[in-house]
Amino acid sequence: MNRRDLMRALGAACALSGPGFPSPALGRTGDCGDASGPSESRLETEIVRLKLRHTWTTTMSSSDFRDTLHVRLIRDGVTGHGEGAPIIRYKENAAGAEEAVLSVRDLVTGSDPWQFEKLLGEIFRRVPGQYAAKAALDIALMDWVGQKLGVPLYRFFGLDPSDAPITTFSIGIDTPEVTRQKVREAQAFPVLKIKVGLDTDDATIAAVRSATNKPLRVDANEGWKDKEVAVRKINWLATQGVEFVEQPMPAEMLEETRWVRERVRLPLIADEACQRARDIPKLLGIFDGVNVKLDKAGGILEAFKMIQIARALGLKTMLGCMVSSSVSVTAASHLSPLVDYADLDGNLLIANDPFAGVQVRNGKLLLPDRPGLGLNPA
Numbered sequence: 357m358n359r360r361d362l363m364r365a366l367g368a369a370c371a372l373s374g375p376g377f378p379s380p381a382l383g384r385t386g387d388c389g390d391a392s393g394p395s396e397s398r399l400e401t402e403i404v405r406l407k408l409r410h411t412w413t414t415t416m417s418s419s420d421f422r423d424t425l426h427v428r429l430i431r432d433g434v435t436g437h438g439e440g441a442p443i444i445r446y447k448e449n450a451a452g453a454e455e456a457v458l459s460v461r462d463l464v465t466g467s468d469p470w471q472f473e474k475l476l477g478e479i480f481r482r483v484p485g486q487y488a489a490k491a492a493l494d495i496a497l498m499d500w501v502g503q504k505l506g507v508p509l510y511r512f513f514g515l516d517p518s519d520a521p522i523t524t525f526s527i528g529i530d531t532p533e534v535t536r537q538k539v540r541e542a543q544a545f546p547v548l549k550i551k552v553g554l555d556t557d558d559a560t561i562a563a564v565r566s567a568t569n570k571p572l573r574v575d576a577n578e579g580w581k582d583k584e585v586a587v588r589k590i591n592w593l594a595t596q597g598v599e600f601v602e603q604p605m606p607a608e609m610l611e612e613t614r615w616v617r618e619r620v621r622l623p624l625i626a627d628e629a630c631q632r633a634r635d636i637p638k639l640l641g642i643f644d645g646v647n648v649k650l651d652k653a654g655g656i657l658e659a660f661k662m663i664q665i666a667r668a669l670g671l672k673t674m675l676g677c678m679v680s681s682s683v684s685v686t687a688a689s690h691l692s693p694l695v696d697y698a699d700l701d702g703n704l705l706i707a708n709d710p711f712a713g714v715q716v717r718n719g720k721l722l723l724p725d726r727p728g729l730g731l732n733p734a
């Protein structure tokens with residue numbers, strides 16, 4: 357029975373209010389999402405098209421929407437929500453992520469979710485690549501566990517929500533006029549993250565600076581291929597009120613990046629050069645910090661490990677995100693009390709977020725105190 361048929365069969369149950377909360381906007385099939393009985397175990401997938409408020413351009417791509425994979429783990433009357441944003445750079449897409457999740461559906465529904473560490477270990481062994489799919493499963497499991505325990509995830513990890521940092525708001529690459537408009541729209545955020553890495557860098561920064569004096573963080577997304585150009589640009593950015601530069605050169609150009617770091621006055625943060633925990637040790641002496649993302653890492657648990665390892669090695673830590681809904685961004689925000697910097701604005705860039713979770717006030721992340729992720733329908 358495919359999902360559509362299953363939903364049709366469960367149609368009557370949708371009229372009843374199940375435990376947990378109804379799942380908003382996910383239902384192309386009009387499902388209620390919470391029809392499970394006490395012993396039912398279901399895993400549902402759905403590709404959700406997120407519409408961007410502005411065309412989103414970085415060195416890698418330009419688009420008006422992003423498709424992310426949403427999953428729901430429905431078990432013992434509780435629905436755990438997960439999301440993964442496939443990363444084009446790693447040749448991922450939503451259809452591939454969905455296929456990967458479905459390939460382990462029987463494993464997930466047939467396993468004990470309380471043994472989530474063991475279960476996720478087995479998923480990581482069985483599924484090559486597809487880290488967005490793994491993130492979606494991990495987040496759904498952790499949401500389920502948190503709800504069952506009756507605690508918000510930050511409490512599960514022993515964290516103080518008042519330690520959550522401010523988040524930057526990201527300004528994608530655009531014309532000077534639109535850049536100025538985006539900066540004005542980001543008035544509530546005390547620090548901005550500016551995407552650069554194309555020929556337009558000088559014009560972009562000039563446009564930002566014509567509209568604000570706020571501190572800036574800059575992300576080159578591997579855009580500078582020449583180490584001398586990178587040094588020149590970074591030392592110029594140091595005169596423009598920039599706090600640090602993320603991934604100035606291509607991930608594989610580690611020795612060139614080391615050469616650059618010896619000649620610049622700003623800290624360098626690794627993003628594309630640091631996908632998972634095992635990537636961190638080789639970055640010592642080359643970067644000053646790492647940008648951890650659930651979609652790169654494969655979920656909350658691997659991201660938690662990465663943050664701890666980076667801190668133990670004396671690196672600065674940052675939590676980032678892809679363009680995604682409040683499911684994924686809220687999941688990351690529950691770990692944010694651990695990190696130095698947050699760039700958790702992916703849900704703020706979209707116009708049709710199906711959920712509400714983490715909130716932002718004057719840039720500060722406000723974590724939900726409801727159990728699990730603490731999501732509500734939007």
Ligand code: MG
Nearest residue numbers: 575602603627
């Ligand atoms: Mg980045």
